[in-house]
Every structure is written in structure tokens, then in C-alpha cells.
Amino acid sequence: MINLTNIQVHFGDFEALKTINLEVKQGEFFTLLGPSGCGKTTTLRTITGFISPTSGTVEVDGKDITDLEIEKRNIGMVFQNYALFPTMSVYENIAFGLRVKKVSKREIDERVNEIARKVELEPMQLKKKISELSGGQQQRVAIARALVTSPAIICLDEPLSNLDAKLRVQLRNELKDLQRKFGITTIYVTHDQEEALTLSDRIAVFNLGNIEQIGRPDEVYNHSATEFVCNFIGDINQLSKEFLLNAGAGPEHGVDTAKKCYIRLERLYVNNKLDNHLELNAVVENYEYYGLYIKYSLNVNGEYLKVIEKNNGSPMYSIGDNVTLSFDPENIMQF
Numbered sequence: 001m002i003n004l005t006n007i008q009v010h011f012g013d014f015e016a017l018k019t020i021n022l023e024v025k026q027g028e029f030f031t032l033l034g035p036s037g038c039g040k041t042t043t044l045r046t047i048t049g050f051i052s053p054t055s056g057t058v059e060v061d062g063k064d065i066t067d068l069e070i071e072k073r074n075i076g077m078v079f080q081n082y083a084l085f086p087t088m089s090v091y092e093n094i095a096f097g098l099r100v101k102k103v104s105k106r107e108i109d110e111r112v113n114e115i116a117r118k119v120e121l122e123p124m125q126l127k128k129k130i131s132e133l134s135g136g137q138q139q140r141v142a143i144a145r146a147l148v149t150s151p152a153i154i155c156l157d158e159p160l161s162n163l164d165a166k167l168r169v170q171l172r173n174e175l176k177d178l179q180r181k182f183g184i185t186t187i188y189v190t191h192d193q194e195e196a197l198t199l200s201d202r203i204a205v206f207n208l209g210n211i212e213q214i215g216r217p218d219e220v221y222n223h224s225a226t227e228f229v230c231n232f233i234g235d236i237n238q239l240s241k242e243f244l245l246n247a248g249a250g251p252e253h254g255v256d257t258a259k260k261c262y263i264r265l266e267r268l269y270v271n272n273k274l275d276n277h278l279e280l281n282a283v284v285e286n287y288e289y290y291g292l293y294i295k296y297s298l299n300v301n302g303e304y305l306k307v308i309e310k311n312n313g314s315p316m317y318s319i320g321d322n323v324t325l326s327f328d329p330e331n332i333m334q335f
Contacts, residue, residue, distance in 0.1 A: 001026040001185050002047065002153065007056035009042055016042045018209045020056070024187060025201075029179050031188045033196040034206030035232070040189050043206070044155050047187065048075050060152065071100075076146030076154040080161060082138050084130045090116075090141050091126040097149045115148045119178060135163045136171050143175075147182065155187045160195065172199060193233050197221065205229045227260060227335040236262045237305045239332065246301065247278040253329035260335045265308040267331040270296065270323050279326040284317045298325055 002024040009017040017039045024030040032040035045051040047058055049070035058066045065073055084093050091112055098108045116126055119140040130138060139159055146154050159175075160168045176199050179186050190196055196203050197217040204214045205228075213225035224230035239261040249255040273279050282298040282305075294316060296307045305325070317323060 003059040010054045031196045031200040038206040039209040040206045076151035078142045078156040080158045082142040115144045268307040273326040277326040282325040284321045
């Protein structure tokens with residue numbers, strides 16, 4: 001559907017994108033993930049036409065659109081601040097793109113009302129000013145405005161970042177439901193790892209103008225391709241050479257102690273040794289109770305590791321308890 005080939009973007013002497021190659025499939029929810037300044041928004045704006053690449057090509061359905069005008073790309077855009085017109089009504093905001101295209105008044109009315117129903121905006125809300133709406137309702141208006149022109153692709157640039165945590169989770173679920181309902185190819189930009197993992201069919205992890213890894217959420221989380229991805233996606237423990245040697249981990253377990261070694265929190269176990277697991281004695285240093293799970297901080301010979309235990313109703317460990325920490329060497333990521 002969308003192909004970026006050898007895309008480079010320079011702003012004067014600054015190389016914002018080095019050599020970007022990626023393919024987005026038809027109907028896919030594809031996320032560009034990374035920290036601020038990594039190139040993800042620059043990539044999105046290159047796809048939509050707001051930025052012209054220094055070199056490389058942008059193709060949609062095999063057609064080169066690298067130099068095509070923004071309005072001719074058939075791409076809907078939802079900006080971080082929604083970019084809604086505050087003096088216009090909700091109806092006028094949604095209808096704006098259709099009026100620019102000189103669509104008939106009757107068809108505008110039909111399409112605005114249809115898209116409003118699909119994004120669950122009530123008829124009475126269409127008459128309101130943007131300032132009278134909640135953040136969640138404003139987001140629906142922005143999405144409706146992007147979808148009403150029937151684009152082949154919709155691009156969203158951190159549309160949830162200005163909302164409080166509870167509303168962000170609620171709208172994240174609604175956004176995914178809408179994308180499935182419309183079946184539209186979606187490119188989503190975020191710095192939030194949890195958003196990326198829960199929403200995406202595939203993720204491209206950006207760093208310093210490069211793509212470090214492209215894959216399904218489970219692939220980038222469980223089989224991180226680089227040390228940066230390993231540290232950026234989710235929480236993780238780095239294991240020292242001393243820790244590994246004390247546990248008996250070595251070449252016979254596929255572990256190279258000369259490399260940097262990491263393990264996810266949920267891949268460590270407390271008082272629950274399984275087959276092929278190595279173990280060490282540890283002391284509970286601290287804990288955080290989250291309801292669904294408990295995050296323990298364990299002291300292993302002066303080295304501190306974090307462990308997540310499911311809350312299954314069993315008594316919690318207390319600070320100072322002596323426990324056994326175990327892990328499967330196969331779950332160690334090495335770089």
C-alpha cells in the first residue's frame with residue numbers, strides 16, 4: 001500500500017532522516033514509535049506531503065507521490081492538537097474538506113451525518129462550538145473530519161498526548177475499534193510504548209533518524225533487534241556478568257557473558273523454579289502494589305532487579321524476606 005524507499009530528509013546541515021525504508025500494508029494499523037526528535041513525525045509529514053524529502057521516493061499503490069500536492073494525495077490527517085476551527089460548529093469543521101472539494105450541499109449533509117453516527121457524535125453535538133466539547137469529543141470530530149472525504153489512508157500525529165491518563169486509555173480503545181470498523185490503512189505516531197503495543201499491527205521503532213526495528217508488538221517486545229529497542233520498549237533488567245556467572249549461566253545455556261544481557265521483569269520468578277531454570281538467593285528490598293500485579297525489587301548480592309508477580313491472591317512477600325529468584329537463560333536478550 002505505502003512504500004518509502006531510501007527516504008532522506010535534511011534541514012540545512014541537520015540530517016533528520018538518514019535512510020528510511022518501510023512498507024505499510026493495506027488496512028494495517030502501523031505505528032511509528034520513538035522518543036522526541038527521533039524522526040517519526042518527520043516521516044509522517046513526508047508521507048502526507050508537508051515535507052519534501054531530500055532524496056528517496058514515497059509510493060502509494062505503486063504510484064510515486066513524492067512530489068504530489070498535499071490535497072491530491074487522498075490522505076486524512078489528525079494533528080496532535082486536532083487543529084480544529086474554534087469559531088466553527090462541529091458540523092462545519094467536519095464539512096470543511098468537502099466544501100473545499102466543492103461537493104454539493106446535499107451530499108455534504110449526508111456524509112457529515114453518516115460519519116458523525118459512525119464516530120458516535122450525537123446530532124445535537126453537531127451544532128455545538130468546538131470549545132463546548134470535551135477532549136474525547138474533539139478527538140472524534142478530528143477523526144470524523146479526516147475520514148469524511150473517504151481517504152485511502154489516515155495519519156495521526158500523537159492524537160492522545162494532550163489527554164489525561166484515564167481518557168487516553170478509553171480513547172485508545174475507541175480509536176482501534178474505529179480503525180477496525182472502517183478498515184482504513186492507518187499510520188500512527190507516538191512516543192508512548194504502551195499505546196504502540198496495544199494499538200498496532202506492526203511497529204517501526206525510530207532512533208536518531210533511523211529505524212531500529214520493524215515488527216509485530218510481540219516481536220519488538222520479546223525479540224528486540226537492538227539494545228535501544230530492548231531498553232525503549234517496556235521495562236527491563238540488565239544482568240551483570242557477575243550475576244550470570246553466579247547463576248551458572250554460560251555458553252552451555254547460549255549465554256555470552258561478554259555481551260550486554262537483559263531480561264524482562266515478567267521472565268524472572270520468585271520461589272517458583274521451573275525446568276531448565278537457574279536460580280539465586282535474593283532478598284526483597286521493596287515492592288509496589290498495582291492490584292493486578294506486584295512489582296518487587298530484589299537484592300541479589302548487591303545487585304537490584306525488578307520482578308513482576310501476578311496477583312493471584314497469595315500472601316505478598318514482605319521487605320526483608322529471603323526468596324529464591326529463578327529464570328530461563330533462553331529469555332535473556334544479548335547485544
